[in-house]
Amino acid sequence: MAGLKTTSVIRSKEDWTFLDISTRDFTHGFHLYPARMHPEIAKRLIAKYASDRKKVVFDPFMGSGGVLVESLLHGNDSVGIDVNPMAVLLSKVKTTPLDSMKIQKEFEKIILKSKVDYERKKFYDNAPKSIRLEFWYKKDVLEKLTILKHHITNPSIEKDIADFFKVCFSLVSRRASNQRNSIYKIYRMSKDDLVNFNPDVFDFFVDVYQKNIAKMQQFRDETKNITAKAFPLLGDSRNISKSFDKINILDDGKAHLVVTSPPYGDHQTTVAYGQFSKHPGLWLDMPEDELYDVDKIGLGGRKKKETREFDSPLLDSTIDKVKKNDPNRAADVHAYFYDLDICLEQISHSLKQGASHCCFVVANRTVRRIKIPTDQIIVELGKKHGFRHKKTIFRTIANKAMASKNAPENKTDLTGDTMTRESVVIWEF
Numbered sequence: 001m002a003g004l005k006t007t008s009v010i011r012s013k014e015d016w017t018f019l020d021i022s023t024r025d026f027t028h029g030f031h032l033y034p035a036r037m038h039p040e041i042a043k044r045l046i047a048k049y050a051s052d053r054k055k056v057v058f059d060p061f062m063g064s065g066g067v068l069v070e071s072l073l074h075g076n077d078s079v080g081i082d083v084n085p086m087a088v089l090l091s092k093v094k095t096t097p098l099d100s101m102k103i104q105k106e107f108e109k110i111i112l113k114s115k116v117d118y119e120r121k122k123f124y125d126n127a128p129k130s131i132r133l134e135f136w137y138k139k140d141v142l143e144k145l146t147i148l149k150h151h152i153t154n155p156s157i158e159k160d161i162a163d164f165f166k167v168c169f170s171l172v173s174r175r176a177s178n179q180r181n182s183i184y185k186i187y188r189m190s191k192d193d194l195v196n197f198n199p200d201v202f203d204f205f206v207d208v209y210q211k212n213i214a215k216m217q218q219f220r221d222e223t224k225n226i227t228a229k230a231f232p233l234l235g236d237s238r239n240i241s242k243s244f245d246k247i248n249i250l251d252d253g254k255a256h257l258v259v260t261s262p263p264y265g266d267h268q269t270t271v272a273y274g275q276f277s278k279h280p281g282l283w284l285d286m287p288e289d290e291l292y293d294v295d296k297i298g299l300g301g302r303k304k305k306e307t308r309e310f311d312s313p314l315l316d317s318t319i320d321k322v323k324k325n326d327p328n329r330a331a332d333v334h335a336y337f338y339d340l341d342i343c344l345e346q347i348s349h350s351l352k353q354g355a356s357h358c359c360f361v362v363a364n365r366t367v368r369r370i371k372i373p374t375d376q377i378i379v380e381l382g383k384k385h386g387f388r389h390k391k392t393i394f395r396t397i398a399n400k401a402m403a404s405k406n407a408p409e410n411k412t413d414l415t416g417d418t419m420t421r422e423s424v425v426i427w428e429f
Contacts, residue, residue: 014044016041016044016393016394016395016424017395017396017398018038018040018041018398019398021038021040023036023038023039024215025039025215025218026069026073026215026218026219026222027069027093027094027095027212027215027216027219028066028069028094028215029211029212029215030064030090030093030094030167030171030212030215031064031090031167031170031171032171032174032184032276033063033064033087033090033276034063034184034272034273034276035063035261035263035264036063036064036066037063037066037067037260037261037361038398039066039069039070041259041361041395041424042066042067042070042071042259043070043073043074045257045259045359045424045426046067046070046071046074046076046257046259047074049257049357049359050071050074050076050256050257053074053075053076053228054251055076055256055257056076056077056078056079056249056250056251056254056255056256056257057071057076057077057078057079057255057256057257057258057259058078058079058080058255058257058258058259058260058347058350058351059078059079059080059081059258059259059260060080060081060237060240060258060260060262060343060346060347060350061081061082061237061260061261061262061263062080062081062082062087062088062091062232062260063082063084063087063091063261064087064090064091064094065080065087065090065091065092065094065095065230065232066094067080067259067260068080068091068094068095068230068232069094069095069219069230071228071230072095072223072226072228072229072230073222073223073226074228075226075227075228076228077228077229077230077231077249078095078228078229078230078231079230079231079233079243079244079247079249079250079255080230080231080232080233081232081233081234081235081236081237081240081243082232082233082234082235083234083235083236083293083294083297083298084273084274084277084290084291084294085234085277085281085286085287085290085291086170086276086277086280086281086286086291087232087273087277088232088233088234089163089166089167089170089284089286090167091230091232092163092232093160093163093164093166093167094219095230095232096160096163096164097216097219097220097223097224098160098161098164098216098220099220100213100216100217100220102158102161103161103164103213103216104213106157106158106161106165107165107209107213109151110148110151110152110165111202111205111206113151114144114147114148114151114202115202117147117150117151118143118144118147118202122147123143123146123147124146124147124149124150125146126146126149126150126153127142127145127146127149127283128279128282128283128285130282130288131279131282135178135188136177136178136179136188136279137176137177137178138178138197138198138199140201141176141177141199141201144176144200144201144202145169145172145173145176145201145283148169148172148201148202148205149169149283152165152166152168152169153166164212164216165209166284167212168205168208168209168212169205169283169284170280170281170283170284171208171280172201172204172205172208173279173280173283174279174280175199175204175208176199176201176204177279178194178197179279184272184275184276185272185275185276186275186278186279229249231246231247231249233246233247234290236297237343237346237347238339238342238343238346239346240346240347240349240350241346241349241350244350251352252352254350254351254352254356255350255351255352255356256351256352256355256356256357257356257357257358257359258347258350258351258356258357258358258359258360259359259361260359260360260361261360261361261362262299262340262343262360262362263298263299263300264363264365265299265300265332265333265336265337265340265365272295273294273295273298274291274292274293274294274295274296274298275295277291277294278291278292299336299339299340299343300332300333300335300336300337300338300339300340301335301339302335303331303332303334303335304331304334304335304338308338308341310337310341310380310381311380311381311383311384312337312377312380312381313380314373314376314377314380315337315377315380315381318333318370318372318373318377319333319334321370322367322368322370322372325368325369325370326367326368329367329368332367333367333372337377337381340378340381341381344378344381344382344385344387345385347385348385348386348387348429351429353386353429354429356428356429357390357426357427357428357429358382358387358426358427358429359424359425359426359427360378360424360425361422361423361424361425362374362375362378362422362423362425363397363421363422363423364421364423374423375392375423375425378425379392379425382427386429387427387428387429388427388428388429389425389426389427390426390427390428391426392423392424392425392426393423393424393426394421394422394423394424395421395422395423395424396420396421396422397420397421397422
């Protein structure tokens with residue numbers, strides 16, 4: 001690899017672990033979501049690279065909207081896009097300050113009417129037909145979920161407030177189901193666990209509501225003098241201009257700072273965003289095709305027949321190593337970086353040249369026992385798109401919902417380390 005510039009690694013004197021800092025302050029704690037970026041990372045990067053409140057922050061892999069929340073708290077307009085409709089709903093609710101008194105009045109109506117309906121055995125035919133309902137929900141749970149759904153989707157409720165309740169309902173529908181809530185993929189509890197599992201949907205709803213209304217009040221108080229706006233959009237980072245055409249807060253159609261954490265690129269063995277969102281999304285009547293396609297259209301979701309000039313010797317050599325162990329998995333790695341390279345190209349077109357920064361938070365996964373040095377590969381990929389690598393900061397992952405070991409080949413006696421360290425890659429543009 002002669003002539004290749006060495007990556008600048010910063011062993012920062014600042015603490016980037018954030019072990020003692022909550023990930024659930026303000027609206028960050030509204031709802032579970034896989035592999036969320038620690039809010040403090042976004043907060044620190046925005047404060048450093050978007051200190052001018054006129055700068056627009058952009059997250060091309062928005063997830064549940066943590067970067068947008070931090071942008072609002074800092075006073076910056078922001079845009080986020082994601083292919084997952086559940087991500088868009090979560091982000092929209094988390095970035096919309098609401099009057100807690102108005103929400104409380106609607107809550108009291110919802111819970112009172114729901115309990116009356118249950119006492120009268122009045123249920124509703126609104127459960128998603130494409131879910132094996134009797135397999136995933138106990139009878140009492142299912143009945144109460146249909147009642148709650150009926151009342152939170154009452155058309156007389158103001159839309160923003162109804163969306164707030166939909167997020168509460170989504171979390172309740174997951175917690176009260178027969179799924180193993182400790183993981184993000186869809187697996188049923190064991191028979192023994194199910195015997196002792198007797199959730200009360202209404203009690204769950206009250207608990208989630210009380211926690212979320214307190215966080216909403218905290219968020220509204222903090223942003224009451226802030227005029228910044230957030231725009232969470234359903235879109236694809238391989239076609240950013242299509243999303244940017246919908247908004248008018250940009251600087252000549254451009255943003256100034258990207259803060260993002262792209263998907264890991266392996267929905268089979270790491271994070272399945274589509275599986276996580278499937279059941280709650282169906283309960284909320286989101287389009288089935290959009291929910292089912294999340295993992296397929298995500299980065300690396302489909303193998304590529306065509307080739308692409310990566311201009312990354314490290315990526316080429318890494319794919320060759322994986323190919324020796326498993327050609328099929330090598331094709332998955334190729335597909336992921338194929339899509340990510342297109343996204344980097346698109347991001348370069350979306351930033352104000354000479355006045356912007358781009359920050360990626362990535363973790364280096366392992367495929368067939370081969371470590372994929374994503375943090376170094378993207379530096380090589382970014383170079384041809386005009387990104388000037390400034391530095392890479394390493395941080396230990398704390399409080400992340402991911403086991404320290406997994407079985408990537410689905411063999412229980414053959415385990416490997418999962419991702420316990422992240423790299424914050426920072427470019428100038």
